Amino acid sequence: DVVMTQSPLSLPVTLGQPASISCRSSQSLVHNDGNTFLNWFRWRPGQSPRRLIYKVSNRDSGVPDRFSGSGSGTDFTLKISRVEAEDVGVYYCMQGTHWPYTFGQGTNLEIK
Amino acid sequence: QVHLVESGGGVVQPGRSLRLSCVASGFNFGAFGFHWVRQTPGKGLEWVGIIWYDGSNKYYTDSVKGRFTISRDNSKNTVYLQMNSLRPEDTAVYYCATLNTPLDLWGQGTLVTVSS
Numbered sequence: 001d002v003v004m005t006q007s008p009l010s011l012p013v014t015l016g017q018p019a020s021i022s023c024r025s026s027q028s029l030v031h032n033d034g035n036t037f038l039n040w041f042r043w044r045p046g047q048s049p050r051r052l053i054y055k056v057s058n059r060d061s062g063v064p065d066r067f068s069g070s071g072s073g074t075d076f077t078l079k080i081s082r083v084e085a086e087d088v089g090v091y092y093c094m095q096g097t098h099w100p101y102t103f104g105q106g107t108n109l110e111i112k
Numbered sequence: 113q114v115h116l117v118e119s120g121g122g123v124v125q126p127g128r129s130l131r132l133s134c135v136a137s138g139f140n141f142g143a144f145g146f147h148w149v150r151q152t153p154g155k156g157l158e159w160v161g162i163i164w165y166d167g168s169n170k171y172y173t174d175s176v177k178g179r180f181t182i183s184r185d186n187s188k189n190t191v192y193l194q195m196n197s198l199r200p201e202d203t204a205v206y207y208c209a210t211l212n213t214p215l216d217l218w219g220q221g222t223l224v225t226v227s228s
Contacts, residue, residue, distance in 0.1 A: 001174065039211075041157070048207060048218040049149070049157060060216055092157050096211070100173040101147075106156040 002026050002095050006104035012112045019080040021107045023093035028073050030097070037096035040069055040078045044089040053078065085111060114138035114217055116208050121222030124198055132193040134208030134219055141189040147211050148182060148193050150204035151221070160206070163191065198226045
C-alpha cells in the first residue's frame with residue numbers, strides 16, 4: 001500500500017499568518033492516465049470531512065482562494081496564505097491513484 | 113438538495129456482524145461510485161472501500177478484505193456496507209462519500225462500537 005506521510009502533525013498558527021502542510025507518498029502518484037490523484041481534506045469535530053483540493057491543485061467549489069495545493073510525483077504541499085479562525089481542524093492528504101486509497105496521518109491546525 | 117444519510121451503526125460484540133446503509137437523494141445515484149471511509153480518534157481517517165457506479169468493481173483496504181462487503185441497490189438509491197467478523201479495531205465513525213469531481217458529498221456518519 002502507498003504510505004502517505006504528513007508533516008507537521010501539529011501546526012499552531014497565528015491568525016493572519018501563512019501555514020503550510022507537507023505530504024509525501026511512498027511511490028509516485030502519477031496515474032497511468034497522466035493524472036495525479038492527490039486530494040486534501042479538512043475535518044472539524046462534530047462535522048463530516050470536506051474535500052478542499054483535488055488532483056493536486058484544484059480547489060473545490062466554495063473553497064476560499066487562500067487555500068492552494070501544489071506538488072508532483074511524491075511530494076505535495078497545502079498552503080493557506082492567511083489563516084482565519086474557521087480554518088481550525090485536522091487536514092488530511094489522500095491518494096486516489098493506487099488501490100487501496102490511503103490517507104496521511106492528519107495535521108492538527110490550531111490557532112496560537 | 114443533495115444528501116447522503118447513513119444508518120445501522122451501534123454497539124456489537126466482537127465476531128458479530130452489522131450492516132450499514134447509505135441512502136442518497138437529490139442527484140443521479142446510478143451515475144456515481146461510492147466510498148466508505150471510517151474515522152477513529154487514534155488513527156484518523158481510513159479509506160475502507162469503493163463500489164463502482166454499476167457495481168462491477170469493488171476495492172477494499174487490506175484490513176477489511178474478506179470481512180467487509182460493499183453492495184448497492186440502484187432501485188433504492190442505497191449503498192450498503194456488510195461488516196462480518198467485527199473486531200474492536202473496527203470501532204469508528206463510518207462515512208459514505210462520493211469523492212467525485214465535482215460532487216464531493218459525505219454523509220453525517222454512523223458510529224460503530226465493537227465491544228464485549
